[in-house]
Amino acid sequence: MTIDSGIILARARSDGEDCLVSAEEPLAGLQLRCGGALPGVIAVPELRELVRKARRRGVRLSRSICAQDGVDTVTAWVEIEPLVEGCDIRVRSWQSSPVPIESADVLERRRVQIDRHLAEISVRLDHDQRVLAVTSDSAELADLAAAMAEGIGKPWTDFLPPENITHDQPLHWRLLDGVRVQVPESLRSWRVTLVPFGKPGFDPAGFELFLLSDQAPSRLTPTPPSPKSRTRHSLVGQDLAPVLKQPISRIVANAETIRTRLAGPLPDAYSDYAGEIASAGRLLLDLLDDMADLEVVESEGFSTAPDRIDLSEVSRQAAGILGVRAREKGIAIEAPHPSESLRAVAEFRRVLQVLLNLVGNAIRYSPENSRIWIRLEDAGGYARVIVADQGPGLSAEQQVKVFDKFERLGRSGDGGTGLGLYISRRLARAMGGELSIESAPGQGARFILEVPSDRLA
Missing domain, CATH: 3.30.450 (Beta-Lactamase)
Known part of the structure; x- marks a missing residue:
């Protein structure tokens, strides 16, 4: 199979540790067939090395890569563009041909090469x-x-x-x-x-x-449990989620292969069905991630690791990570200017986790061709990050419920799990801060994250 054109055939995104966060077909299928997972460490050695170079050097790289999935040899032209956190990956050509029979020595050398690239x-x-x-x-x-x-x-x-x-x-x-x-x-x-x-x-x-490890790194790392909490059985995060994520990822990848007609011609109705299957699979993956995070933040003895951070830097990273998703809806994100600075005492990755949820929600519920603002505010003993959008807004009654566990305010089919804001508020409070909302119907929403200020800065 050969696909060669000037258009973008598939897009993917990696994070700051060279893990594939998301990917479209046919790249998603290649990742899974090479023994990787979605999300997970990039399983194609040449692609991972190219992504690593682009991220570390901060420069855009374009070149041909070659991979074997056990059945076909795939040659693709990829473009890697570094973002604030991770890289944007674009595939512009794709050619596959049957793999020739190779000796055991060659196969063993290839296995060692892959393990060397994937080793943590x-x-x-x-x-x-x-x-x-x-x-x-x-x-x-x-x-x-x-x-x-x-x-x-x-x-x-x-x-x-x-x-x-x-x-x-x-x-x-x-x-x-x-x-x-x-x-x-x-x-x-x-x-x-x-x-x-x-x-x-x-x-x-x-x-x-x-x-x-055959599993992607957890987005949240729990603190060591107290002797009392060790008796609590962790079902989703430790036992069930890792078992379910790989087969669900394969279902999503196969559904995307059908939807995009890479496997052959298909009536429009069946392509739409495959798209619905893929969307449902992605929702299940998000739910598993949220349930794993929920077990962490609700575990006894959970705490954060405060550090002296710049909220301006964290805000720009969140905007960069979600920039592609926003541009797909024509939404512009206005992040703090690099010259701005607001020092705080909080854990960098926990603040980033909260902001990714807030900005992601703003993108999900805002109309196309609208705008999202991320603003900083010094409130005396607290430093604030405000995420404002031009969405439908919330009534006073909805504002009371929005931080409840599994609360989706009657929405359906929007891809949410109803856990993100609950987890985000738990994280904010664990850092000695708060997460609140200001809104009115038809006037958008302003989510306000407060964490302790760094008075020594």
């Missing part, structure tokens, strides 16, 4: 599987990487205990290659890959260890 921690080991060096750029695994760096000379199994193995360590490396391991304070499932160094037929002179 890479460790160099000696011939006795003892730690020599550690590399990681994952914020979630920073404590683990630091512990391993301080434990040079110790077996890697001291830091990553294998699951369901009780024998003395280290075992023979072939018994540990691909084993599931326990990562402290992480809700994701993990596995390791061991790649030996040395000549075939001889004992390895050392190893390269890759730590990988």
Whole structure:
């Protein structure tokens, strides 16, 4: 199959850690067939490397990439444009052809290459599987990487205990290659890959260890639970959500393939049905994310990690992340100017989480070709971020209910889950602040996030 034109065939977006946040077909299907997830770490090595270069250098890059999904070889021309947070990915050509039969050695080298790109921690080991060096750029695994760096000379199994193995360590490396391991304070499932160094037929002179997860990083990381709260069973976030997200993502990807007629001609009615299936699947994915976040913010002992931040910078990041979605409706977002600054004491990623929800809601409920404003305000002991829109507005009665759990104010079919504002207010209060609303029917809405000011700035 060959598709080559000057138009944009598919768009995708990555975040600041080179994870694919969203993608259209045919790129979404390639991501899943290559063993990735949506959302999840970019599973095509060449694409991930290109995205990483564009993000780190802050420059637009365009080039051809090649990938194999086990059935076809895909060659595509992609354009990567860095945003404030992550990158915008555009596909302009797409060609696929059957994969030729390859030797086992070639396939093994390709597997190692993919694991090397997807690894969130890479460790160099000696011939006795003892730690020599550690590399990681994952914020979630920073404590683990630091512990391993301080434990040079110790077996890697001291830091990553294998699951369901009780024998003395280290075992023979072939018994540990691909084993599931326990990562402290992480809700994701993990596995390791061991790649030996040395000549075939001889004992390895050392190893390269890759730590990988088949699940995307959680948007919220819970604090360690108290002894009392450890007895609470986490169903959605820890057990159910990871199991459901991958098959639902595949349903969405397949539905998009049908909707866009990439699999062949189709009557309009069936294309519309496939579009409804894809929309319903995306709603389920959003619901799983929100339910996982809900368990975090309602867990006993939940707290945030306050830091000295600039609300102007966070606001511009939120506007940049959601800029593509706004432009699709012709909506302009006016974010604070880079020269503006308002210092506060709060956790950067929690504030960003709240603003993404507020701006996302404003885009969802605002009319086309309207405007959204993000304004800053110094209120003495508090710093405020105000998100205002030109939407239908809310009555006094609706304003009382809007922060309730699962409250959607009678709306249906808009893609919301009724949890975003409830979670956002819990986050604001956990940071010592508040989230409130000012509105009137027909006059839009103003959501006001307050967090403690940084009086030492």
